[in-house]
Amino acid sequence: MKVTVATLMLCTALLATTGAGFPFERKGSSGKEKRVQYAAWDDVNVLAHGLLQLGQGLKEHVDKTKVQVRDITAKLKSSNSTVTDLGKLTLRLQEDNKVLKARTDGLEERESQVLNVSSELREKAEELLTERQRVHERMNKLEEKVNGALQGEGKQGTSGNFSDARTIQWMMEAQNRRIDELVDRIRQQQEKLDKQNIRIRTLQNQIQINLQSVLKRKDEVLPQNGSIEQRDSPLDMASDCHELFLRGETSTGVYTIKPLQSEPFDVFCEMRADGGWTVIQRRQDGSVDFDQLWQAYQSGFGNLNGEFWLGLEKIHSLSKDGNYILNVQLSDWRDEAESIKYPFRLSGEESDYSLHILDNASRNLESALATDAAAGLPFSTRDKDNDQKSDINCAKHLSGGWWFSNCGHSNLNGRYFLTPPPKQRHQRKQGVFWKTWRGRYYPLKTTTMMIAPSEIQNKS
Secondary structure (H helix, E strand, O other): OHHHHHHHHHHHHHHHHOHHHOOOOOOOOOOOOOOOOOOOHHHHHHHHHHHHHHHHHHHHHHHHHHHHHHHHHHHHHHHHHHHHHHHHHHHHHHHHHHHHHHHHHHHHHHHHHHHHHHHHHHHHHHHHHHHHHHHHHHHHHHHHHHHHHHOOOOOOOHHHHHHHHHHHHHHHHHHHHHHHHHHHHHHHHHHHHHHHHHHHHHHHHHHHHHHHHHHHHHHOOOOEOOEOOOOOOOOOOOOOHHHHHHOOOOOOEEEEEOOOOOOOEEEEEEEEOOEEEEEEEEEOOOOOOOOOOHHHHHHOEEOOOOOEEOOHHHHHHHHOOOOEEEEEEEEOOOOOEEEEEEEEEEOOHHHOOOEEEOOOOOOOOOHHHHHHHOOOEOOEEOOEOOOOOOOOOHHHHOOOOEOOOOOOOEEOOOEOOOOOOOOOHHHHOOEOEEHHHHEOOOOOOEEEEEEEEOHHHHHO
């Protein structure tokens, strides 16, 4: 374009300087005098060359302008298609939100209905139990009368009294059978309600995941070359091993679960006849070092198919939403076993994962953990001393992390000793022990800790 302008200016100058060279007519004062002049040939060549360059420059400028116009037209078409796709996606997201809101309202209504039915069934069960107690009292009185009649009290009309007593006894037995049938029906209804509650909880979890997915999709929609990316929603997962059992899983092994408001993680599920138990600790061969620091005990370590500690944060996420049972299983080197069950609650990180045993120990065996944990016992490691011993760090003095009180009642995360155990007592006290079963200085062979909802104990 600069060449074109320069050429144009050169041509103008030439025209100005050579203007006298072009032919023209000139009249004198005396009459008709004509004179014709012509431009030089070189000047004409220069002027023609300048005009040719000017035409070529204008043609190039027109071609570039056409290309730019085509690019702008293509970009406008792409932008229009992108805006159309975004509009469609927005409408689709609005429809999904309406459907999810409708499903949420329906689930809340069903949950309220289930709660109402559950409360009604509990009231009926209490009434039936009260009625059954009254019937038992009446039956005891009638049995006393029947026994008196059978022993010959009132010899007159003995046969008549005996037949009346037999009739009354038969009626009482029939009524007792009917009460038992009603109690069985109530138990079956309660089991159905429990399954329904689990399904509702699963659906709520799924709806929450879907809502989060929809919001993420809405925020992450970015037009790239006129296309829009979409993400698939995550699969529905059970919240614990017992929910997997209720869904039909009966094989013991490793599964992936997702408690409410938690990320998915793998667990080892012990599937039994009464339900599914989530294993949180296992000691069996000494293949894993349990003398770990706080962060390791918080997140978990080991091999789920061997020795492992699931992790305090994962145990808390499993048991925080309901009543759970802690099942502690012990065995010694003579392969004798013992099992201990506690209703428990585990607090979060803000209270150092304090263990709360919700029922007083009925036997001396349970007292190794239940007595000190009734009011809440925080977890301790050698780098975070939370025990009740003011002058000693129990985790450092013994070994491993545990809910220590005064260092002497139990420690299932201590050092694992293969048979025979060391002879020195100061070494044996660092082992895996349960004081109220085999004593303070007896290192156990295997330990397993697992948890499940409290409803599993009501069925067993």
